[in-house]
Each structure stands twice: as structure tokens, then as C-alpha cells.
Amino acid sequence: MSQEHLEIYEVFVRSARGLDHKHVGSLHAESPEHALMYARDCYIRRSEGVSIWVVESKNITASQEDDKENFVEPMDDKPYRHATHYVLPDSVNNM
């Protein structure tokens, strides 16, 4: 069986308790359970993590880079969402 017929899974690893799971890569597998085992063997061979999530890639809905103009850029002209936008006297500027 060629790998092309297997599902692709995205792998997320939590490096330590209390932190978010972070995306680390992807792999082919024939079931979620196997994906989890392969992910363990591929991505945390040196104790890089304490927990793994695997998600079939096709179940991820992603935004499109080429839609950046409509999707992301409207946020660019709102500098007032940042703390640095507000000028305060020096003595209270650590607020």
C-alpha cells in the first residue's frame, strides 16, 4: 500500500504541563490510534513533550494567504488596540 492512500495527520505537542499544544508537523497513518504512536516515535523521542494531539489534516479549516487583504489587514489600522498607543506622564508610564 502506498503512503498516498493513508490519511495525513497534523501533530500537536505539549512540551510541559500547563503550556499550549503546539503544532510540530504531520505524518501518514491508517488510524488516529496509530497516528498517535507514530507521533510519539517521531516527535517526542527525546522527551520533547508530555502530551500529543493528532488531528486529520482534512478536518482543519484554514484561512487563505491570498485572502490576506480582506481577512487580516482590516486589523492593521487599529493602533489603539495596543498599549503603546497611549502616551502617559513618565511617572505613571509603567501602567
Place this chain on the structure above:
Amino acid sequence: MTVLKKEALEADFERKIAEEQKIEPTDWMPDAYRKNLIRQMSQHAHSEVIGMQPEGNWITRAPTLRRKAVLLAKVQDEGGHGLYLYSATETLGITRSEMIEALQTGAAKYASIFNYPTLSWADVGAIGWLVDGAAIVNQISLQRTSYGPYSRAMIRICKEESFHQRQGYEIMYALAKGSPEQKQMAQDAMNRTWWPSLMMFGPHDSDSAHTGKSMQWKIKRQSNDDLRQKFVDQTVPQIEVLGLEMPDPDIKWNEARGHYDFGEINWEEFYQVINGSGPCNHQRIKHHKQAHEEGEWVRQAVRAYRAKQQIKTSNTTLTA
């Protein structure tokens, strides 16, 4: 579950807490820990959402377009923070509708400060500066809470909220350095907001029903009185920079303690407002119910869309 098994689970839980490890949703946890978290986190979420009302009251009447855009952005943030916290609370096994129900029936509380009215534009400044200031003191401490999803929500919220307090202080500064009437507006807003802001930290440690266990389980990392003192210490110099009169005649630097002394809170008022008799309790919940009911058609549309999509998918599968 056998007694022995439960003891082992409890020991493992206590060890994680002692080692400053976070508790994650799939970990075993004592029922009382779960219940305590649901109470505190849902109350926190409700506060974010109800807190949109007093400030929302001024969006259409902000004095400039810039102030309006800033206030909109702030109120939008509060709604988002409510969402983070509701989602984090849901990891404990309670549903969104159960939480909304508890809010609307009064079974769950929210910060009593939001039961006070916003009478003038200066109140928007005072809220950003003092109410968000007090909330930030509390939330910075909660970044170290023992429950993972709560801790991560707090880290995200603190990062986003850094502008809230500064925009409030900027409003107060403009008013305090403006005409005598504007300065008086700032003084009046601060005087009215000051005491309810101190009440946000909750009862004295000696009277707090939840503090003991919460501290032991590291849900709370600092006591109500310690956090309140921290807030007073950081805020008094900010009042001096504004050039306003102190809102409490008992505020005085105490060299021996290394802290500012301040007067006693009117606890009778605190309990009255908490228990539903504040100036705006009725209005806040009434408005929440109304907004929720008026939004029902949106939820219906979402469900209809999902049903249609499911029919489409099953038809495609049949014909394939």
C-alpha cells in the same frame, strides 16, 4: 471506585499541586476542586460579559471619533474575554447554557462593580483606569492558577488588556488637566468608582468563604486583602499625578508597613449589591436576557444551516 484507588488519585493530584504543575482537563481532580473552579471561572466570565453594559452605555455618546473607536475596541475585547473564559470553564464539564441559566436566575454572581451606573463620560475613564486596573492586579496573580486552561486564558487576557487601563487613565488625565468643570467630572467619577473598585477584591480574608481551600489548591495565588493592598499602593501615586483629591481621607503612607493605609470598606453596601439590591442589578440581568432572547433567531439560523449542510453531505454520499 475503590477507596484505595481514590486515595491514590488524590495523592497524585496533591503532588501535582505541590510541585506547581498545572491540572489539565483530562486529569483526575477532586469534585470540590472542579466545583470551586466552575464557580470562580464562570463568575469571571459573567463579569466580562455584564461589564460590557456600563461602558457600552457611552459608545454612541463618546466625545470624539477616536474615543468612540477605542471604547468599541475595549468593549469588543471584553466580549472576547468572556468567550475565552466560558470555553475554559466548559473543559470542566459544564455547558454554556447551564452557565447562562445560572447567570440569569441569579444562581451565579458577577463582579458587583458592574451594578453601578455610568453617569458621565468621566465614568468611562474611571472604569478603564480603576476597574480594569483592579481586574489586572487580580488577573496577573491568576496567571499562576493551578488549572491549565484558566491560567492560559489569563495570560492571553492580561496581554490583550494592557491597553484598557491606559486608555482609561488617558481620559482621566485629559479631564483632570482640562477646565474646572472637567476636573470636577473626573473627581466625581473617581470618588464614585473608588470604593466599588476596592470591593472587587472580595471580602476580608477572615470573612472569605472560599479563600482557604482556593489558596490551598492554588486556584487563587494571593489573598483578597493582599491583592487589594497591592492595588491601593499602585493607584495612589496615579491619583497624585492627576492632581485630584484622594477619594478616601484615611489614605496615608505608612512607613512602618511600607504600604498605604486606607479606610474601611462599607461592607453592608458590598453585601447588598452582591445580593441583588445594587442600583443596576435588575437592569443588567434584564438587558442580558433581552439581548439573549433577541439573538435567538441567529442561533436558529445557525442550526438550520447546519441541518441543511448535513442533508447535502448525506445526499452527496448517497449519489457517490
